[in-house]
Amino acid sequence: MEEDTGVLPRKESFSEWYNEVLWRAEIMDVRYPVKGLYVWYPHGFGIRKRAYGILRDLMDRDHAETMFPLLIPKTEFMKEAEHIKGFEDEVYWVTHGGTSELDVPLALRPTSETAIYPMYSLWIRSHTDLPLKLYQIVNTFRYETKHTRPLIRLREITSFKEAHTVHATWEEAAAQVEVALDLYKEFYDSLRVPVIISRRPNWDKFPGADYTIAVDTIMPDGKTLQIGTAHMLGDHFSRTYDITYEDANGERQYAYQTCYGISERSIAAVISIHGDDKGLVLPPEVAPIEVVIVPIIVGKRRDEVLAAAKGLEEELRNARFAVKLDDRDMRPGAKYYHWEMRGVPLRVEIGPRDIDANTVVAVTRTGKKITLDRRGVVEGVNSVLAEFGEEMGRAAHQAMADKIVVAATLEEAAAAVKTGVAVVHWCGSQECAEKIEAAVDASILGSDIRSDLITVSDGPCIACGGKGTSALVARTY
Amino acid sequence: MEEDTGVLPRKESFSEWYNEVLWRAEIMDVRYPVKGLYVWYPHGFGIRKRAYGILRDLMDRDHAETMFPLLIPKTEFMKEAEHIKGFEDEVYWVTHGGTSELDVPLALRPTSETAIYPMYSLWIRSHTDLPLKLYQIVNTFRYETKHTRPLIRLREITSFKEAHTVHATWEEAAAQVEVALDLYKEFYDSLRVPVIISRRPNWDKFPGADYTIAVDTIMPDGKTLQIGTAHMLGDHFSRTYDITYEDANGERQYAYQTCYGISERSIAAVISIHGDDKGLVLPPEVAPIEVVIVPIIVGKRRDEVLAAAKGLEEELRNARFAVKLDDRDMRPGAKYYHWEMRGVPLRVEIGPRDIDANTVVAVTRTGKKITLDRRGVVEGVNSVLAEFGEEMGRAAHQAMADKIVVAATLEEAAAAVKTGVAVVHWCGSQECAEKIEAAVDASILGSDIRSDLITVSDGPCIACGGKGTSALVARTY
Numbered sequence: 033m034e035e036d037t038g039v040l041p042r043k044e045s046f047s048e049w050y051n052e053v054l055w056r057a058e059i060m061d062v063r064y065p066v067k068g069l070y071v072w073y074p075h076g077f078g079i080r081k082r083a084y085g086i087l088r089d090l091m092d093r094d095h096a097e098t099m100f101p102l103l104i105p106k107t108e109f110m111k112e113a114e115h116i117k118g119f120e121d122e123v124y125w126v127t128h129g130g131t132s133e134l135d136v137p138l139a140l141r142p143t144s145e146t147a148i149y150p151m152y153s154l155w156i157r158s159h160t161d162l163p164l165k166l167y168q169i170v171n172t173f174r175y176e177t178k179h180t181r182p183l184i185r186l187r188e189i190t191s192f193k194e195a196h197t198v199h200a201t202w203e204e205a206a207a208q209v210e211v212a213l214d215l216y217k218e219f220y221d222s223l224r225v226p227v228i229i230s231r232r233p234n235w236d237k238f239p240g241a242d243y244t245i246a247v248d249t250i251m252p253d254g255k256t257l258q259i260g261t262a263h264m265l266g267d268h269f270s271r272t273y274d275i276t277y278e279d280a281n282g283e284r285q286y287a288y289q290t291c292y293g294i295s296e297r298s299i300a301a302v303i304s305i306h307g308d309d310k311g312l313v314l315p316p317e318v319a320p321i322e323v324v325i326v327p328i329i330v331g332k333r334r335d336e337v338l339a340a341a342k343g344l345e346e347e348l349r350n351a352r353f354a355v356k357l358d359d360r361d362m363r364p365g366a367k368y369y370h371w372e373m374r375g376v377p378l379r380v381e382i383g384p385r386d387i388d389a390n391t392v393v394a395v396t397r398t399g400k401k402i403t404l405d406r407r408g409v410v411e412g413v414n415s416v417l418a419e420f421g422e423e424m425g426r427a428a429h430q431a432m433a434d435k436i437v438v439a440a441t442l443e444e445a446a447a448a449v450k451t452g453v454a455v456v457h458w459c460g461s462q463e464c465a466e467k468i469e470a471a472v473d474a475s476i477l478g479s480d481i482r483s484d485l486i487t488v489s490d491g492p493c494i495a496c497g498g499k500g501t502s503a504l505v506a507r508t509y
Numbered sequence: 510m511e512e513d514t515g516v517l518p519r520k521e522s523f524s525e526w527y528n529e530v531l532w533r534a535e536i537m538d539v540r541y542p543v544k545g546l547y548v549w550y551p552h553g554f555g556i557r558k559r560a561y562g563i564l565r566d567l568m569d570r571d572h573a574e575t576m577f578p579l580l581i582p583k584t585e586f587m588k589e590a591e592h593i594k595g596f597e598d599e600v601y602w603v604t605h606g607g608t609s610e611l612d613v614p615l616a617l618r619p620t621s622e623t624a625i626y627p628m629y630s631l632w633i634r635s636h637t638d639l640p641l642k643l644y645q646i647v648n649t650f651r652y653e654t655k656h657t658r659p660l661i662r663l664r665e666i667t668s669f670k671e672a673h674t675v676h677a678t679w680e681e682a683a684a685q686v687e688v689a690l691d692l693y694k695e696f697y698d699s700l701r702v703p704v705i706i707s708r709r710p711n712w713d714k715f716p717g718a719d720y721t722i723a724v725d726t727i728m729p730d731g732k733t734l735q736i737g738t739a740h741m742l743g744d745h746f747s748r749t750y751d752i753t754y755e756d757a758n759g760e761r762q763y764a765y766q767t768c769y770g771i772s773e774r775s776i777a778a779v780i781s782i783h784g785d786d787k788g789l790v791l792p793p794e795v796a797p798i799e800v801v802i803v804p805i806i807v808g809k810r811r812d813e814v815l816a817a818a819k820g821l822e823e824e825l826r827n828a829r830f831a832v833k834l835d836d837r838d839m840r841p842g843a844k845y846y847h848w849e850m851r852g853v854p855l856r857v858e859i860g861p862r863d864i865d866a867n868t869v870v871a872v873t874r875t876g877k878k879i880t881l882d883r884r885g886v887v888e889g890v891n892s893v894l895a896e897f898g899e900e901m902g903r904a905a906h907q908a909m910a911d912k913i914v915v916a917a918t919l920e921e922a923a924a925a926v927k928t929g930v931a932v933v934h935w936c937g938s939q940e941c942a943e944k945i946e947a948a949v950d951a952s953i954l955g956s957d958i959r960s961d962l963i964t965v966s967d968g969p970c971i972a973c974g975g976k977g978t979s980a981l982v983a984r985t986y
Contacts, residue, residue, distance in 0.1 A: 061628060061631070061632075063628070063631055064577075064578055064624075064627075064628065065582055065584075065585060065627065066578065066580055066582055066615065069578035069580060070578070071575070071576070071577050071578065071628055072575050072576040072577075073575065074573035074574065074575050074643065077573075077574050077575050077576055078573075078574070080576075081574060096551035096554075096555075097551065097554050097555070097558060098548070098549050098550065098551050098554050099548070099549040099554055099557075099667055100541075100548050100549075101541055101543065101546035101547070101548065101665050101667075102648060102665055103543055103546060103601075103664075103665065105542055105543055107542075108542060120607065120608070121607040121608070122606075122607060123606075123607060124603050124605070124606050124615075125603065125604065125605040125606075126601050126602065126603050126604075126617065127602065127603075127604045127605060128601070128602040128604065128614075129599075129600075129601050129602075129652030130597065130598040130599060130600060130652050130654075131597075131598070137605075138543065138601075140603065147541075150541075150542065151538060151540070151541065151548055154538075154540055155538075166551065170648075171579060171647075171648065175606030175607050177607075187580075188578050188579055188580065190576055190578075
């Protein structure tokens with residue numbers, strides 16, 4: 033739309049960089065006239081579309097997709113006491129239809145437990161109906177009073193993938209939470225986003241859950257971003273919404289449930305983890321354009337070069353690459369700038385010299401230049417892209433490893449969280465958590481850590497000296 | 510979920526049949542505790558998913574996908590006078606966030622012009638930004654006071670595909686309306702749903718449009734269902750929302766716009782047009798399960814039959830069919846009933862005799878039985894499904910042709926609309942439309958008809974005898 037020619041802030045000024053890259057790379061427009069609501073530009077939505085395609089394929093292996101209504105009657109919403117307490121300040125209420133007041137106000141779902149579980153109560157009769165594993169990708173709403181931020185803290189979460197499962201036993205439900213975490217790990221592996229999985233402290237769990245296990249990544253500024261959660265609901269909701277089944281002995285039992293979700297924070301992570309001073313850097317798996325072809329046009333061989341570029345485009349498209357020929361009447365340098373900002377993994381240049389030599393020049397988004405044989409171009413592009421994706425993964429993994437510091441004292445932890453995450457020993461008590469949080473000026477993120485970046489151990493709590501185990505302390509988004 | 514063994518009403522009792530088939534075939538659950546809001550069962554959502562996959566591919570040829578917020582501030586919503594008048598009784602209003610009242614009430618979009626066009630005003634600067642062709646697939650809301658009906662008349666339209674285009678001239682915008690109608694025709698061809706395209710009378714056009722052209726189908730009860738619309742907006746909205754561009758001469762011009770939409774009524778049409786007394790009949794293109802394999806198990810050769818069925822499943826899955834092996838411990842007859850109700854296009858039976866003869870038995874949803882060579886089973890299934898789809902298209906076309914009657918008098922028209930649609934000559938005046946509607950007890954649906962089912966001609970208006978042309982009279986959903 034508007035062509036931008038300005039300069040992006042350096043990525044080390046992360047907050048400014050993030051805000052600027054969102055519009056310069058055409059991810060989100062923040063000028064929509066309501067706080068906390070943003071517009072997806074087509075390029076940003078293209079990333080979302082590919083990423084959620086991956087997520088859908090993962091879910092479809094073992095879940096069925098469905099869709100429940102956005103509007104939840106107040107009467108249903110108010111049934112589960114803990115759950116309401118967690119959300120009551122954040123819910124948008126529809127009170128009028130046309131000019132008349134509604135008899136029962138309707139909540140815009142902040143999450144769908146209270147919409148889905150009354151139906152589960154109708155659907156589940158027998159143990160043969162279990163397990164039930166459904167998911168939906170929908171918009172949800174939170175009346176955020178804190179500072180809002182595109183893709184990260186929103187009033188309309190446009191892309192909430194929420195799964196809701198029902199099981200016969202507590203153990204099966206607990207096992208499903210682990211299955212969910214494996215799926216999420218696999219999802220973020222495709223996005224080349226390194227994650228740390230940990231169990232949230234009890235006071236930070238999902239309202240109404242037995243426990244919550246979360247997936248976090250570390251942003252360039254060292255703050256953690258929660259990019260996925262899995263909740264063990266036990267039988268709290270099944271008792272409230274009367275979700276029971278007849279077991280093999282003909283006895284009625286309460287069911288056990290889980291729910292787990294991922295939002296467009298996943299896209300925020302891709303952008304933030306991989307981007308650089310020139311703009312986005314997209315993993316080939318989620319790039320709306322994987323390859324851009326830039327013809328290098330020299331006066332008299334113009335038609336020949338354009339024809340060669342079109343031939344190349346067609347060949348790559350037939351090989352199922354997301355390819356774009358940029359034949360605009362502009363300097364190549366301006367085109368490079370344009371596509372680098374938008375994160376296109378590979379640029380292929382073709383000019384008279386390449387035609388003569390029967391080659392093309394491939395340049396990755398991070399500047400690696402490879403001359404490819406024109407005849408084997410599909411294989412060549414394929415292997416350059418595969419290697420590029422792998423390299424992105426390694427670089428992101430290293431960058432994240434560099435942000436994790438093992439801290440033996442409160443002072444070391446306080447220093448560590450200025451640029452990353454501290455791993456400390458903690459006894460698990462809320463009292464010590466409060467002491468640590470006050471001294472370090474950061475939060476206890478979680479314990480029971482699963483990450484190939486962190487070696488977990490037992491040791492004395494850094495607050496009380498009692499028996500402790502590894503926990504994460506971080507500033508969080 | 511609950512296995513049903515009851516009897517479906519005959520399809521000739523269409524309204525009862527429709528209501529029953531929705532839950533027996535697991536399309537929608539109507540028991541959600543808010544009027545006009547329904548829950549997609551996974552099977553129903555599977556049909557939606559495949560149908561909207563086709564629609565997305567069609568749109569992606571020449572449009573970019575995007576997403577705008579659901580909530581529209583009252584201040585923006587109220588800017589276009591005609592548009593508001595069309596929607597003011599139907600809009601849901603969010604008035605509260607948490608326990609506090611909002612400064613500006615927020616409308617749940619009934620359609621997105623007033624959300625999108627303020628952004629278009631920011632995005633469009635120059636003639637080089639045009640044409641702009643975006644679309645989104647979103648939920649929209651109408652506070653319906655009329656009788657609601659799943660997939661047809663909803664308070665939450667869960668699956669609204671709306672496109673919004675901007676052009677330099679009126680002519681280009683008008684041409685885009687035709688492009689949209691061609692796309693929609695192609696979409697419904699894939700769904701084997703015959704359509705009639707016609708121009709709505711002026712008093713029935715989209716609020717704020719120059720004119721509206723609609724896509725209708727005829728339901729089994731003879732009433733028409735509007736399943737797509739394309740609106741020529743002229744410069745009404747661009748003047749209200751200040752959408753201007755600098756032309757090649759450096760002068761500022763108002764842009765011209767179109768919008769066009771399709772909703773889950775498309776799914777209602779597929780269900781209604783093709784279903785029969787046994788349940789759904791799905792075109793292979795949108796069937797979540799294209800082929801169900803039923804092993805015919807006879808005592809001692811049980812393991813052999815199951816292994817053969819699994820081998821067949823794998824081969825068909827590798828050939829990219831949506832295939833399901835039903836190895837439940839049930840009578841084959843109960844399985845047939847189950848999958849027939851859900852519209853699966855092809856059942857493949859394999860038993861001991863088939864193994865011995867190296868064949869399988871394919872039975873189409875409408876009862877055609879074909880013995881296929883086991884070795885060439887992929888080609889065999891492919892050709893049976895292709896032929897089945899073609900046959901569905903021909904049958905639907907014939908059924909719709911039978912419902913269209915050319916009527917030379919008001920009496921003939923009144924008789925025709927009892928079971929279908931009347932084609933009459935009409936002068937185009939509102940006065941005559943009212944006379945015709947009163948006499949026939951049906952509505953003037955449209956003129957300027959495009960359909961291979963109807964031959965258009967000029968002739969005397971059946972109300973006033975003046976110069977007229979072909980128009981449709983119908984009872985409508």
